Amino acid sequence: MKLFNGKKLIARIDLLLADPRLEPEALLRKRWTWLYMIVNFIGLTCMTSLGFVWEIWPILWFGYALMITQIVAIPLFRITKRFDLVLNISYGIIVILAFAVMLQIGGLTTSMGFVFIGMNCAMGSVLAGNIRWTIGMFGLYCSTIILLGILQPYLVTPDYITPEVNSFYFVTDAVWVNACILFLVILFMKDKSRYEKSEAEKLRKIDEAKTQLYTNVSHEFRTPLTIISGIADQMEQHKEKWLQNGPYKIKAQSQILLRLVNQMLDISKIEAGSMHLNLIHGDIKKFARYVVGTFNSLAECRHIDLRININNESLYADYDPEKLMHVFGNLISNSIKFTSRGGKIDVSVFGNNRRGQDMLCISVRDSGKGIPKESISYIFDRFYQVPDEYDQIQGTGLGLALTKELVKLMKGEITVKSTVGVGTEFIITLPVTKEARKKNDHGVSMIHSDTINSIVPIHKRDGEQKTNSHISIEKPILLIVEDNKDVVEYLITILKDYYILEVAFNGKIGLEKALKIIPDIILTDVMMPQMDGFEMVRNLKNDIRTDHIPVIILTAKGDFHSKLSGLEIGADHYLIKPFSEKELLLKLSNLLKARHKMQKRLGSLKMLSHHGNMHYKDEMLFISKINTLLEEKMENEDFGIKDICSHLNMSRPQLYRKFSALTDNSIGKYIRTYRLHRAKSMIESQSKNVTEAAIDSGFKNLSHFSTSFREEFGYSPSELL
Known part of the structure; x- marks a missing residue:
């Protein structure tokens, strides 16, 4: 067990000296100087104790005076913002008192090492980081030394200052001062190392944020480009x-790209200080009604009740219509995005007075999914996204960051209140000024159509995606798992002539459908609501009912790590958006050809009974389980498909689809063939006669056995004898 934990001690000291008024660097200096003061105080206390033992009175009164000074200075140092002032004043007193002591004990020649005390104080003043005070402290110390040199011929050494006492104190002070300096150097080096690690960690996080930005921006660009390119081909x-x-559809997707580009450019302008306000004076309530009204159609399409809680009293103020349109647009579109069908969104605009200042308040409150408590403090950070557990609709993390920057540009504040499962409320507070030129239309004409188009998405009323209620066996069944309805529509267009299509709009529904229908092949996105594509594929590959299904991951996440992750969990191909129609069709076709090749190789009983085949290890594991069950229940004529389903925890359709996908054969026919081959083996080895072989292989009716045997092998069982 450790007796001393330096990190815990430093943490306690930092907690003791914490001051929200100080910057991190100043707090670091405060810790250094406080520790230096404590070390000096301990040294001075020890020196005073020795002076008491040897009855050296100048040291006694010096020690008492310094202890009183430090007892006052140390607590004051802890609570005051100007800790550098407290440090330098207390050290200045020490330098003057040390000068007075040396005058009494005979000057520099018999200084007993007190000459080092002033030097120690001058060194300590460096820690406070105030260059003027440090120069002043060195000037004071040097002045005392020069003055002592001038007065040295006139000073008398008292009798109690013997050469032994002088040497002892000189050596002790020299060692103590050097120890203090060493302590200072070690402290500085450790903190410097810790600071460098902290900076390296910050740079690492910035790199991660940039990487995440590139990934998210890539995803945001690739999906619309896929639809635009695909529809153009169609x-x-x-x-x-x-x-x-x-x-x-092309126009709708191009506006998504335009919105993303505009957000990135706006943030860049704000950072460069090149974005300026274009203020007008108008009735902000009328302006708000116009802005909110542009979202009415979108809200109706999503079956969301968008309410404007604004009274008829005018509220005139200065505002920038374009910037305020962006703020309103980001907040309302976010609320619509995360509010379920049948939900409500309330937009309020009202005046307020805070500390004698007229303020404008804007509130956007929804009944959506809400934001988890641990994420609220980060949602305005650039590139930040609420974790997938809560927010499965991914973006670049720029919308709210831009909103906050625009509010700050207008000298306002934005806050958020949210409860998971209840809803979220964003509140914007802006100062009311009345200096800009008046605009009769309240700034509506200043909003460019491009701005509206980039903020308010083009939309049509949602239609239910048609899926197949009846599964045909003429074409392979392809399950599309994709949350973007435009991408789904495009995929249906290019695939419907070749496949029976089933659609799921998130990974959770996709997993449920895959387990229910056992498709021949799956095409899935990665970033989706409720369950992402990686998790869905992982579940499919770990389930005996679906582990044979070929999977193509179709996604905008084209980074190497994502590709590697997809392939590691069992995906057969990784196709990046935007993709070529021909390439997609070719990959799907090749996977199905590979499956047919497998069916051909596994189609014979000889191959299926060969447990040692490793080329189709997972497939043979499934067949092996069926073979084991048949061997155990061989004599039981009633043991059949129902019992196999029960043992494998599969439904009858699942077993049929799974077995057919592996062998291109029916499970019922396979069971009969397996029994007949076992009976033939018994007869050929002469270990059983025909009757015994029939009974042991599960045929109680000898006539039925003979008929089935002749159909399978072309001759009767008796001909083997």
């Missing part, structure tokens, strides 16, 4: 079919 190939919906 319009070229099928002009009549896409003439009506194609341009609308």
